[in-house]
Amino acid sequence: GQQVMQIPQYQHVQEGEDFTTYCNSSTTLSNIQWYKQRPGGHPVFLIQLVKSGEVKKQKRLTFQFGEAKKNSSLHITATQTTDVGTYFCAGNTGNQFYFGTGTSLTVIP
Amino acid sequence: EAGVAQSPRYKIIEKRQSVAFWCNPISGHATLYWYQQILGQGPKLLIQFQNNGVVDDSQLPKDRFSAERLKGVDSTLKIQPAKLEDSAVYLCASSLKGLNTGELFFGEGSRLTVL
Numbered sequence: 001g002q003q004v005m006q007i008p009q010y011q012h013v014q015e016g017e018d019f020t021t022y023c024n025s026s027t028t029l030s031n032i033q034w035y036k037q038r039p040g041g042h043p044v045f046l047i048q049l050v051k052s053g054e055v056k057k058q059k060r061l062t063f064q065f066g067e068a069k070k071n072s073s074l075h076i077t078a079t080q081t082t083d084v085g086t087y088f089c090a091g092n093t094g095n096q097f098y099f100g101t102g103t104s105l106t107v108i109p
Numbered sequence: 110e111a112g113v114a115q116s117p118r119y120k121i122i123e124k125r126q127s128v129a130f131w132c133n134p135i136s137g138h139a140t141l142y143w144y145q146q147i148l149g150q151g152p153k154l155l156i157q158f159q160n161n162g163v164v165d166d167s168q169l170p171k172d173r174f175s176a177e178r179l180k181g182v183d184s185t186l187k188i189q190p191a192k193l194e195d196s197a198v199y200l201c202a203s204s205l206k207g208l209n210t211g212e213l214f215f216g217e218g219s220r221l222t223v224l
Contacts, residue, residue: 035213042217043152043213048212098154099153
């Protein structure tokens with residue numbers, strides 16, 4: 001069945017360091033979304049990527065969608081303590097969104 | 110704009126008991142989703158409604174879970190009887206565009222503990 005995996009599962013970084021999480025799907029996706037979930041909170045939408053090879057930036061966050069539309073990445077430049085949380089990708093096959101396993105980011109001040 | 114409302118926020122029950130969760134989506138959002146999020150995992154879709162019709166319930170354990178959205182607005186998710194493995198946060202989400210094309214707006218969730 002459809003699987004969306006993310007690596008790493010956990011990441012601890014010093015404040016100011018960069019962070020990247022990778023999302024891989026077993027099947028081709030029609031689009032992919034990224035969400036952030038703070039500890040004890042609910043997922044909050046960050047962005048949606050639709051086109052093959054698409055790159056989008058939001059301040060210190062850079063999102064990429066792979067050429068084959070099977071993988072995606074989120075890169076955060078110069079992490080801040082406010083970036084703490086779990087980042088989920090959600091891959092859309094056209095029938096439903098499959099959420100990834102998530103990457104939990106801890107930022108050490 | 111009011112967000113997605115869910116209640117109760119917390120519920121503790123014993124196994125074999127029943128529980129119901131309520132969700133009121135953002136006004137005008139045609140699509141409503143119920144997700145189950147077990148601690149440390151990503152949200153897993155249980156059921157998706159478009160207005161008052163079911164779009165996808167393939168991952169809903171229908172022997173014990175049921176959901177309805179009678180008037181195409183608010184929705185109720187019921188578990189009867191509950192099992193220990195049902196302990197999770199039940200997240201309701203809604204979207205404007207629907208059918209997996211738009212941003213999902215999540216509620217705060219209902220945390221269920223089954224003892």
